[in-house]
Amino acid sequence: MDKLTELLNRAISRRKFVAGVGVTAGATAVLGLTGCSSSSKSSVTPVAYTDADVLNFALNLEYLEAQFYLYAATGTGLQAADTTAGSASPFKTVGTVTLGSAAAVPGLTAAQQDILNEIAYEERAHVRFLRSALGTAAVPMPSIDLSFFGPLALAAGITKVATGAGSFNPFDSFDDFLVGGFIFEDVGVTAYSGAAGLISAAGVAAGYLTAASGILAVEAYHAGYIRTSITGRAIAAGSAIAYPQITAANLVEDLRATLTVGDSAAPSTSGSVETLLTLPTNLNTPSAIVAASPTNAVGFARTVNQVLHIVYGSATVGVSSGGFFPNGTNSVFAKTTA
């Protein structure tokens, strides 16, 4: 409950952070933009880490994404064999999944079901790939709370007219599922962009960077699907009132921007790692499918801390758990340090 209170308090002031979108990015040197973001993280993260730690951090996020998409697509989650601890992992305990309302999304068309199946399959493939690449070093699945969507939506200010505040559930319908996916997808893209700079020269030579880049691309395909779907369906509906999910998605962006201010590293303090969706109403204006710097159209990177603030649902520095990860992540990076 303290977490919820904190989220709500943060949400109240979110607008002022989002108002700064683009300003910091515009002031940042051309090619240094994403480099600055990713480099800052490593200088402010006071933990020793290995390439395996970087991949294991990504694995924690993939566990979360895979569970969400698998439940949404099929009503069941990862198999036990996909969640176990490697023999050399310092983390031994396999977590549990708090389901909340998690269930197969009802009312899908055949085409929608095929896409959900695809994303679920791909996220599970990422879990399996990372576990395979890490071998005995693979951390087990941490405890995951899929009921956190409700408190998160409430903190973001998402209300459903029909059922009232706090009733948002991404497993209710295809359109609400899109908002649920939206919470993760841009974050996954930026997490991999940020992590790329943490991989050592030896890790680059070992192919980790290429692998991470390839997963980054797939996450961006997914994000492209989610953002294109929300935008396209809002255009078809004709207005944000007729399609409240586009407003909900932007409220999620506002909240993410607010949560990441705990990390003082530029450019996140202004919320400039978010690109709000737009609703084009004529043939002459651009959409905003891509989340990228408005200056040079380079995709954003988030630091480990910025990612943790979002998935923990907490802007507080020094927090090790919360939100989607009630017992924290199985990672040397588990505690936010900035």
Added chain:
Amino acid sequence: MIGIQNRKDGTNEMANQETEILDDVITSSRRKMLALGIGSLAGLAAGVFASTAEAASYTDADILNFALNLEYLEANFYYLAAFGTTIDVSNPASTLAGAPKITLSGTVGTAGTVSGGSKVPFTTIPVASYAIETAVEEGKHVQLLLSALGSAAVAQPMINLGTSFPALATAAGIPNGSSFSPYANDDDFLVGAYVFEDVGVTAYHGAASLLTVPANLATAAGILAVEAYHAGLIRTTINYLDPTGTSIASYTNLISTLRASLSQAGLLGVAPGPYDTNPDDFGLATFSVSLSSNVTATRLTDADQTNEIAFARNTTQVLNIVTGGGAVNNGRAVSPAVGVFFPAGMNAGPNGFK
């Protein structure tokens, strides 16, 4: 304008001082990509002919210039489709959209003209708005790379955005391919865009491990993400318009098959790299996957079907796609590689592109 980072000691100090100019990058960052052992230019590494091993050593500037050639191609396509102009000309439509007017400041190589292309008579808001957004973003990529490369930037080469499309459509087996134009209507525009987007992803992915300066890598990763957003956008939209795969979605399979074939030829007979497979391209086909039960799924991403990691192509593979096979002739890499979208080849620095 380039941020130089040192990650050997783990401190990764950030520096984006104006003093760290690209010339430093060019002279200091030469990497023997063959030593990486991760598949980069694997085809050339096989020593198809003796001189290739030496040629296959690129600087960061070479890699960024390779990307710049591709961005010239993509940006002009989207500018023409969205605004009816090339990237170096502004008009009310491009100005309204916030698309940068590009000063063609690159001078390395031979400057060429852009032929073909015209504004698409869009009738649907989603496709029109996506075209405009993508044009703006690709224009900014050109601007960014020109700025970063400075005096080392290659000139815009000769680009064919007219007859190249029906030639490619015919080769792919698209019905009535000889009369195909991506500028005819919303649907055909999406098919034209599909030709480019996944290729951009594989090119940046393949290049990522070749870059030696961390800030360049970070930027390339960021552009890679944007190209994949675009590719996801195009695939998603085609999927929405043709959910059963009876028209434009089926064309994506034909195009992907052609690209995979050209890419495979670019390997010059050796095995693909670790994040490339044969075939290395898939359209929006539906296939069977095992989740809690066997279900069907639609290929939303262009990635290998086991690990779901996007493909990484080397420069010869990418060149072979955009030149329609001009990069490989009789099993050998040729230089300059010419044809289809690049009738006079890409512009390159002293190392050339094969």
